[in-house]
Amino acid sequence: MADTGTQTPRERYRAQVRAEIKEHAWEQLATAGASALSLNAIAKRMGMSGPALYRYFASRDELITELVRDAYQSLADTFRAAATPGPDAPALAHALRGWALRDPHRYLLVYGTPVPGYQAPDDVTTIARDIMATLLDACAALPSDAPATPFDSHLEEHREWADGHPAPPAVLHRALTFWTRLHGTLSLELAGHFTGMGFDPALLYAAELDALTGPSTH
Amino acid sequence: MADTGTQTPRERYRAQVRAEIKEHAWEQLATAGASALSLNAIAKRMGMSGPALYRYFASRDELITELVRDAYQSLADTFRAAATPGPDAPALAHALRGWALRDPHRYLLVYGTPVPGYQAPDDVTTIARDIMATLLDACAALPSDAPATPFDSHLEEHREWADGHPAPPAVLHRALTFWTRLHGTLSLELAGHFTGMGFDPALLYAAELDALTGPSTH
DNA sequence: TGTACATCAGTGAACGCGCGTTCACTGATGTAC
DNA sequence: TGTACATCAGTGAACGCGCGTTCACTGATGTAC
Numbered sequence: 001m002a003d004t005g006t007q008t009p010r011e012r013y014r015a016q017v018r019a020e021i022k023e024h025a026w027e028q029l030a031t032a033g034a035s036a037l038s039l040n041a042i043a044k045r046m047g048m049s050g051p052a053l054y055r056y057f058a059s060r061d062e063l064i065t066e067l068v069r070d071a072y073q074s075l076a077d078t079f080r081a082a083a084t085p086g087p088d089a090p091a092l093a094h095a096l097r098g099w100a101l102r103d104p105h106r107y108l109l110v111y112g113t114p115v116p117g118y119q120a121p122d123d124v125t126t127i128a129r130d131i132m133a134t135l136l137d138a139c140a141a142l143p144s145d146a147p148a149t150p151f152d153s154h155l156e157e158h159r160e161w162a163d164g165h166p167a168p169p170a171v172l173h174r175a176l177t178f179w180t181r182l183h184g185t186l187s188l189e190l191a192g193h194f195t196g197m198g199f200d201p202a203l204l205y206a207a208e209l210d211a212l213t214g215p216s217t218h
Numbered sequence: 219m220a221d222t223g224t225q226t227p228r229e230r231y232r233a234q235v236r237a238e239i240k241e242h243a244w245e246q247l248a249t250a251g252a253s254a255l256s257l258n259a260i261a262k263r264m265g266m267s268g269p270a271l272y273r274y275f276a277s278r279d280e281l282i283t284e285l286v287r288d289a290y291q292s293l294a295d296t297f298r299a300a301a302t303p304g305p306d307a308p309a310l311a312h313a314l315r316g317w318a319l320r321d322p323h324r325y326l327l328v329y330g331t332p333v334p335g336y337q338a339p340d341d342v343t344t345i346a347r348d349i350m351a352t353l354l355d356a357c358a359a360l361p362s363d364a365p366a367t368p369f370d371s372h373l374e375e376h377r378e379w380a381d382g383h384p385a386p387p388a389v390l391h392r393a394l395t396f397w398t399r400l401h402g403t404l405s406l407e408l409a410g411h412f413t414g415m416g417f418d419p420a421l422l423y424a425a426e427l428d429a430l431t432g433p434s435t436h
Numbered sequence: 437t438g439t440a441c442a443t444c445a446g447t448g449a450a451c452g453c454g455c456g457t458t459c460a461c462t463g464a465t466g467t468a469c
Numbered sequence: 470t471g472t473a474c475a476t477c478a479g480t481g482a483a484c485g486c487g488c489g490t491t492c493a494c495t496g497a498t499g500t501a502c
Contacts, residue, residue, distance in 0.1 A: 010445095013445090033333060033334040035251065050490085052445070054490075059490085060488095060489065112331035116251040125414070149428065151421050155417055161415035161416050176417075176422060177426070183402045184399050184400070188329070188398055196379070197376075197379035204394060207391070256454075256456085257456070258454070258456075269479080272458090
């Protein structure tokens with residue numbers, strides 16, 4: 001990630017094995033679920049002995065933390081890329097859904113049922129704020145015609161989470177709404193609650209997006 | 219649940235112990251998470267030996283299935299109670315949030331990250347449809363002024379999930395939207411994604427409800 | 437270019453643990469005559 | 470009311486398993502002179 005140029009061969013090898021461990025971890029996450037993640041199983045699938053992994057991760061918890069961090073970072077990168085041509089809420093929405101469907105377990109590691117007792121490290125919060133900032137930019141660029149609601153004034157007094165972003169409360173509200181509505185359809189879809197219902201989840205998602213941005217953008 | 223009158227003492231005792239096991243299971247679910255549910259641990263906390271529980275549940279999976287079923291049924295009952303004075307969407311919304319906050323792990327067992335490989339039994343689907351029916355009734359009673367969307371016509375052709383309910387597509391759409399939006403804020407709140415953000419999740423939830431029903435109902 | 441030494445990846449054995457589940461058994465509770 | 474039998478709740482031992490993690494060790498890779 002940083003300083004790739006001045007790596008010694010040993011450092012490069014370490015980074016490579018670490019990455020390979022994480023790849024196997026993702027695989028295992030996808031097939032067996034988050035709580036079944038086992039260092040021994042990963043080692044076995046890599047053709048190594050169990051204790052060998054302790055050269056690369058101090059504990060199982062550290063590996064999970066790393067996976068969570070990577071998941072957040074990957075979403076932040078995806079968002080940033082979707083917003084590079086300029087702030088664009090529909091583009092963010094599509095990027096979010098694509099990112100989630102590409103690897104549902106990565107999405108669930110971030111937004112799924114929290115692991116009891118697990119505490120996300122500080123830098124994850126930083127990345128989360130970065131994601132929110134991109135979203136706020138996009139919502140600020142949206143044409144605004146919605147009337148002010150009581151919740152808007154509540155937000156005016158509780159805007160620390162916007163991290164200094166100059167958006168007016170209506171935009172803060174819209175960003176939150178954007179976030180919760182898309183997450184609502186997406187998480188129900190990923191949890192399988194729409195299977196067997198007949199309709200196309202993608203269209204429901206698109207309908208929610210339209211309601212948020214105005215049908216004109218479609 | 220059924221036939222309580224003609225129970226023999228032995229049957230009554232069985233039912234009692236089964237209930238006690240489930241209570242301990244919920245407790246353990248709340249403290250250790252869904253995947254850490256252990257028959258042995260439950261038995262120990264009840265002052266029994268591990269194998270004793272096999273008189274009451276054929277396996278760990280059967281116990282979990284029973285918990286899932288109970289969770290669905292309890293939501294269905296809550297919904298039905300909230301709709302007894304008459305179909306009332308805001309009442310359902312408040313009932314849903316109350317039900318979720320009263321026991322977050324029960325909510326998460328239904329709507330959280332799905333356990334890989336776990337397949338819900340058929341009667342759960344039946345209960346889920348019952349819940350949806352109550353919601354459809356409430357949405358049908360709501361004043362309707364929204365313009366028809368492209369998704370509405372898609373729903374017109376994919377309405378099997380409404381299980382014969384005569385609601386027009388706009389109502390189907392509204393019911394789905396009701397469901398996904400409330401779930402969106404609720405699940406993010408329960409997963410802790412709003413902690414440290416400053417605003418009051420209850421107000422965001424109320425704002426979403428207002429947007430769904432029109433501010434007049436508040 | 438060669439030798440001595442330090443670094444470090446990986447191994448295998450071991451520890452203690454808890455899990456789900458089976459099995460043969462004991463002892464109490466209920467039933468039939 | 471009393472005896473013989475069937476039912477069934479619960480026990481303790483056992484099986485096999487996989488887990489996270491530690492430890493002392495081997496052997497290869499890099500570094501310093």
